[in-house]
Amino acid sequence: MATLTINGNKVEFEPGTTVLQLAIDTGLEIPHYCYHQSMSAPANCRICLAEIWQPNPRNDGKLESLGKLVPTCSTPAADGMIVYTDSPKAIANQKSVMELLLINHPVDCPVCDQAGECHLQDYSYQYGRGQSRFQEDKNKQPKKDLGPNVLLYSDRCIMCTRCVRFTREVTGTAELMVEGRGSQNQIDVFPGLALDNELSANVIDLCPVGALLDKDFLFQQRVWFLKKTPSIDGITASGDNIYVEHNEGTIYRVKPRRNDEINQWWITDELRYGWKFVHAEDRYVMPSVLGEDPFEINQAREAWSIGMTETNRIASAAVEGGETFAVLVSPMLSCEDAYHLARWALRIDPGAIFGVGPVPVHGESKTFPGGYTICNEKAPNARGVRRVLTALCGSAPLEFDEFTSAVEGSVGCVLTTGNYPSSWVSDRFAAAVGSTPLVMIDTLPNQLSERASVILPSSTWLEKSGTFENVSGRLQSFNRAITPIDFCKNESQIALELIALLDGVSPAIFDPAKTRSEMASVSGLASLAEAEQPVETAALAESDLELVDF
Ligand code: SF4
Ligand code: FES
Structure with a gap:
């Protein structure tokens, strides 16, 4: 079987996978934002870049560097590859990417619903430089109401485009787009459209930062207080796998639980918000x-x-x-x-x-x-x-x-x-x-x-x-x-x-x-x-x- 080495760990693989996917499958961490297993890989966030050496068949199979850093999310795994995401060059890139992403970020974690489950927080701690060298004024971007369930806080967005690709590749409804250029890039709905399809709220789970927010869950509970119970769709016959998140006897939200054979990564908005009758005021509670x-x-x-x-x-x-x-x-x-x-x-x-x-x-x-x-x-x-x-x-x-x-x-x-x-x-x-x-x-x-x-x-x-x-x-x-x-x-x-x-x-x-x-x-x-x-x-x-x- 083909093997490659990631940061000193030898890993076997079947051809057809990428270096990042292989790392995810084998539990080795390579930081990533834009990549999601269910969608195409645009390789635009650049945090997954690695230094890679590969045997060159035209040079007696001698190991040769690919030269520049390459995105592991779009690089096919190859036999004999040596991958470093912990080399000085790769680490310098990770620090630069984090610094760039945080330049215009408001760093408003204390009031952000995503705090506690935010990849920007986590990676900033693991891969960031710990302090900002940016002295200028930050760009201010608006908050937007995208549809019945989803709010966008644009200035927290890192432009990974997961949400846009979701509406194009998963739902086929294509309500979202990237508008503007450079530091003025923003996610938006097309004019006259709302993010209003049966799976719309999945973009909230996909968003690696606190840019896309659930209107229903907004400011309801800090996520570190929530307990997660694995469960099954109790509203329809889909059998979708879910997590029920609750605290002290109150349900706060329902999220998808991955099951590739049933619901993949997704659930409907109907299921996500269909549990409200559990806490209905007119429920029978006494014989x-x-x-x-x-x-x-x-x-x-x-x-x-x-x-x-x-x-x-x-x-x-x-x-x-x-x-x-x-x-x-x-x-x-x-x-x-x-x-x-x-x-x-x-x-x-x-x-x-x-x-x-x-x-x-x-x-x-x-x-x-x-x-x-x-x-x-x-x-x-x-x-x-x-x-x-x-x-x-x-x-x-x-x-x-x-x-x-x-x-x-x-x-x-x-x-x-x-x-x-x-x-x-x-x-x-x-x-x-x-x-x-x-x-x-x-x-x-x-x-x-x-x-x-x-x-x-x-x-x-x-x-x-x-x-x-x-x-x-x-x-x-x-x-x-x-x-x-x-x-x-x-x-x-x-x-x-x-x-x-x-x-x-x-x-x-x-x-x-x-x-x-x-x-x-x-x-x-x-x-x-x-x-x-x-x-x-x-x-x-x-x-x-x-x-x-x-
Ligand atoms: S809103 Fe979230 S998912 Fe969409 S591009 Fe911005 S960071 Fe990515
Ligand atoms: S995860 Fe590879 S470039 Fe974004």
């Missing part, structure tokens, strides 16, 4: 029982106890009266939730009717020139819910319309689950439920709330662990990012407590890993044992094993 006064904060334990007892009583009474129990399992729930809910419902009524909640589909899926696809199915786990219910019940669950028809017929009790980002109940379904005894396990109010006998507040996907099956059948597990809001519980835990109540025993604590191995022993669910796990799983999984008890 409620029809006919009972609203429970106070100090009555949470009692509220859950009454709500659970009443749920089992209503459902059992219907079955004892010779009627059927109808259970609607939302495609927003995890496979684990579907499994425990179905186990509980089958205990109440072995002949229970199961349906899958509505699966919203918005137009067609759309693939961008860069290969990223926006999924038109706006629920994360319809396939997983169908898979689990089919395995447990021996036949496929009813789709929402069929389930509505079944409820229109005659059932003795309806249990609905939701967890959608907004109200999901259709007029037809509301009419079908009519005055049938109804239990809701949900997050947000809907038009059935007033008539529900019991409402149990459930946790969103960011407050629990579980597994989703995406649009291409890929099973991916995710970890809980924050503890459940107020007095909410995840659907798995609710089902486990309902089962324990039937058995007159103490409830088990929901253990996602144990549930997956339990499920895997059910015919048709063996693949759940092989669900892909998020990277940093161990420490976070621990947090799921606390019993939510008030």
Whole structure:
């Protein structure tokens, strides 16, 4: 295999890669700004330059210097190459580049959102000269509103052009351009255009400095306070990999997590900002029982106890009266939730009717020139819910319309689950439920709330662990990012407590890993044992094993 040496480290490689990419792949650091693996390499920032020696076949393979410093981001790796980014010449270049980039930079780190995750800060510390020799006045450049999600602070821009290339090569929308010349260079939108495409906010992550800012996150939190939990898209069926960034039980932002086979480096703005319902003011946070006064904060334990007892009583009474129990399992729930809910419902009524909640589909899926696809199915786990219910019940669950028809017929009790980002109940379904005894396990109010006998507040996907099956059948597990809001519980835990109540025993604590191995022993669910796990799983999984008890 071909080898080359970077700063004394011998590295093997397959031909077709560049020196910088090889360094990145092998964990060797070469500073870079303009280069991003997903796009073309313009080699314009010049900080990655290296002194390179290479065997010359026309001179008996003797090592010869390439003469001047060359950009590692656009130089193909070649067998026998010797690369120095720590030679005196290379270091002098790094210091010069940093000095040039900082000449007109306002150095306003104390008020910059990027502080703490800024490549200009980091490289200034690692490769800069530590002080400025610039005595003249700095150029002042304007702040610009580029579109619905993105602000540009032009005087922080280092003109790497990553953002411009993103709109040309990845989205194909080409809203951004470089305007002006020399030190007056600025990024701007073309006249009459806004940076307003479905992936627009990815430029914020791409920007190596604090020039492109997220309007939604602006001045919300210093990044060093944020904890990062790896998770999965819980809004659509894409299965996009994400990081959820949070502090003290509050979500502050969602960012893409690289997965070359699913979402590459990107997520949609829909997913990036679609988690807001987690902290919605009108969220259910306390159980409620029809006919009972609203429970106070100090009555949470009692509220859950009454709500659970009443749920089992209503459902059992219907079955004892010779009627059927109808259970609607939302495609927003995890496979684990579907499994425990179905186990509980089958205990109440072995002949229970199961349906899958509505699966919203918005137009067609759309693939961008860069290969990223926006999924038109706006629920994360319809396939997983169908898979689990089919395995447990021996036949496929009813789709929402069929389930509505079944409820229109005659059932003795309806249990609905939701967890959608907004109200999901259709007029037809509301009419079908009519005055049938109804239990809701949900997050947000809907038009059935007033008539529900019991409402149990459930946790969103960011407050629990579980597994989703995406649009291409890929099973991916995710970890809980924050503890459940107020007095909410995840659907798995609710089902486990309902089962324990039937058995007159103490409830088990929901253990996602144990549930997956339990499920895997059910015919048709063996693949759940092989669900892909998020990277940093161990420490976070621990947090799921606390019993939510008030
Ligand atoms: S705004 Fe950011 S990403 Fe765009 S050119 Fe400037 S530094 Fe690069
Ligand atoms: S990363 Fe090589 S020139 Fe910018």
